[in-house]
Amino acid sequence: MFVTAAYAQSTTTEGAETHDAAAGEVHTETGVAQEGGHGSGVFPPFDSSTFASQLLWLAITFGLFYLLMSKVVMPRIGGILETRNDTIARDLDDASRSKAEADAAIAAYEQELAAAKAKGNAIASEAREAAKTKAAADRTAVEASLNNKISAAEARIADIKTKALADVGAIAEETAAAVVEQLIGGKASKAEIASAVKATAK
Amino acid sequence: MAGDKVDPVHQFVVNKIVPIEIGGIDFSFTNASLFMVATLAVATCFLYFTTSTRSLVPGRMQSVSEISYEFIASMLREGAGSHGMKFFPMVFSLFMFILTANMLGMVPYFFTVTSQIIVTFALALFVIGTVVFYGFYKHGLGFLNVFVPSGVPGILLPLVIAIEVISFLSRPISLSVRLFANMLAGHITLKVFAGFVASLGTLGALGIGGAILPLIMTVALTGLEFLVSFLQAYVFAVLTCMYLNDAVHPGGH
Numbered sequence: 001m002f003v004t005a006a007y008a009q010s011t012t013t014e015g016a017e018t019h020d021a022a023a024g025e026v027h028t029e030t031g032v033a034q035e036g037g038h039g040s041g042v043f044p045p046f047d048s049s050t051f052a053s054q055l056l057w058l059a060i061t062f063g064l065f066y067l068l069m070s071k072v073v074m075p076r077i078g079g080i081l082e083t084r085n086d087t088i089a090r091d092l093d094d095a096s097r098s099k100a101e102a103d104a105a106i107a108a109y110e111q112e113l114a115a116a117k118a119k120g121n122a123i124a125s126e127a128r129e130a131a132k133t134k135a136a137a138d139r140t141a142v143e144a145s146l147n148n149k150i151s152a153a154e155a156r157i158a159d160i161k162t163k164a165l166a167d168v169g170a171i172a173e174e175t176a177a178a179v180v181e182q183l184i185g186g187k188a189s190k191a192e193i194a195s196a197v198k199a200t201a202k
Numbered sequence: 203m204a205g206d207k208v209d210p211v212h213q214f215v216v217n218k219i220v221p222i223e224i225g226g227i228d229f230s231f232t233n234a235s236l237f238m239v240a241t242l243a244v245a246t247c248f249l250y251f252t253t254s255t256r257s258l259v260p261g262r263m264q265s266v267s268e269i270s271y272e273f274i275a276s277m278l279r280e281g282a283g284s285h286g287m288k289f290f291p292m293v294f295s296l297f298m299f300i301l302t303a304n305m306l307g308m309v310p311y312f313f314t315v316t317s318q319i320i321v322t323f324a325l326a327l328f329v330i331g332t333v334v335f336y337g338f339y340k341h342g343l344g345f346l347n348v349f350v351p352s353g354v355p356g357i358l359l360p361l362v363i364a365i366e367v368i369s370f371l372s373r374p375i376s377l378s379v380r381l382f383a384n385m386l387a388g389h390i391t392l393k394v395f396a397g398f399v400a401s402l403g404t405l406g407a408l409g410i411g412g413a414i415l416p417l418i419m420t421v422a423l424t425g426l427e428f429l430v431s432f433l434q435a436y437v438f439a440v441l442t443c444m445y446l447n448d449a450v451h452p453g454g455h
Contacts, residue, residue, distance in 0.1 A: 043211065043214075044211060044215045045214050045317060045319045045386060050228075050232065050234065050318075051320045052227045052228055052229060053216075053222075053228055053229050053230050053231075053234070053235065054232070054234050054235070054318055054321055054324075055324055057229075057231070057232075057234065057235035057239075058315075058321055058324055058325075060238075061235075061238040061241065061242040062238075062242075062295070062299055064242060065245065065246065065295055065298075066291065066292065066295040068242075068246050069246075069249075069291055069295045069298065070291035072250065073250055073267075074271070074290070074291055076253050076256070077253055077267055077268055077271045078271070079256070080253060080256050080257075080260075080268065081268060083258065087258060
């Protein structure tokens with residue numbers, strides 16, 4: 001690009017070179033004509049003898065480049081980008097759909113949980129009520145049976161008591177009769193003894 | 203000056219490699235042709251092989267190709283609207299070709315294709331020719347609206363039209379000269395400064411010390427030239443988009 005192999009031969013000073021550079025820029029012919037790479041002696045980019053060749057080769061290379069770009073490379077890159085955008089869009093759709101599904105599942109789960117809780121509470125309170133009523137019923141039944149037993153026992157006691165009292169009267173009469181017999185040696189009438197015993201018992 | 207072999211213009215000389223002559227006209231395969239072919243090969247191979255895997259998740263090189271593609275696509279869409287997208291292959295080819303040619307020119311000893319006025323002028327004419335052809339093909343005489351800006355008072359119209367016509371006619375010249383002159387001037391400047399380094403280096407110790415300055419300059423200029431290489435390809439593509447906008451929407455400015 002800017003290195004010249006033959007530079008070592010140079011004996012010029014910096015100043016001469018600056019002049020040479022300036023000469024190149026204003027395309028003075030002297031600096032260029034010494035090169036020998038081209039004989040026309042004009043500033044190379046303006047050398048019209050090369051124009052036809054450059055135009056032809058530019059047309060060939062750029063034309064081919066244009067064809068390759070428009071037929072091969074650009075559809076390919078466009079395809080890559082499109083595929084990627086599609087994939088991203090599809091993935092985003094999938095993600096949002098999954099999220100909606102998850103949300104629905106969470107909502108359903110919470111609903112079920114709430115229902116189950118309510119059901120549990122209902123069952124618990126029902127059981128509590130049932131247990132309460134059952135306990136109350138049991139208690140009343142037990143109380144009733146106990147009362148029955150108590151009254152039966154009282155009846156029995158009263159019965160036994162009257163029986164015992166009756167027995168006591170009979171025993172007392174017999175004892176009194178026996179005592180009377182022993183004491184006075186005569187027999188007291190049964191009625192007399194009974195009335196006497198009764199009077200005493202009172 | 204005699205015997206001075208450091209000629210900053212020598213790098214632009216077109217040498218015949220394979221002489222070809224058809225009908226008395228010289229169509230030789232020259233070093234310029236060689237580097238046109240090299241540009242074609244390098245750019246095509248790069249774009250072709252970096253995208254050959256068609257990866258969903260691009261690698262570094264595939265990203266470069268995709269970024270160039272999207273860069274030009276958005277440039278054209280902004281410049282000429284969605285109707286201008288039919289010129290996408292043309293703008294993309296122009297940008298990649300000029301960019302590759304400029305970058306290849308930065309390699310020492312390589313010929314810079316775009317430093318030849320005929321090459322840049324041909325590319326500019328191709329652009330303007332496309333604009334004119336498509337403009338008349340699509341809009342007929344309505345394409346001439348491009349010379350009549352809307353909202354101009356009638357008394358100024360002849361003057362404005364004259365200015366518009368001149369500016370339109372100067373487009374291929376400005377388009378081609380901008381690219382050509384930038385590449386030419388950059389390469390000459392680089393060569394001059396690099397020449398200082400070498401010539402000062404032959405002057406002994408003091409000279410070697412003094413050569414440091416132009417050496418730094420050369421390094422800095424090399425960086426600048428890479429920037430210019432890209433920038434000029436970009437400017438060429440942007441202006442192409444703007445001119446194509448005229449063909450797609452005449453009278454739209």
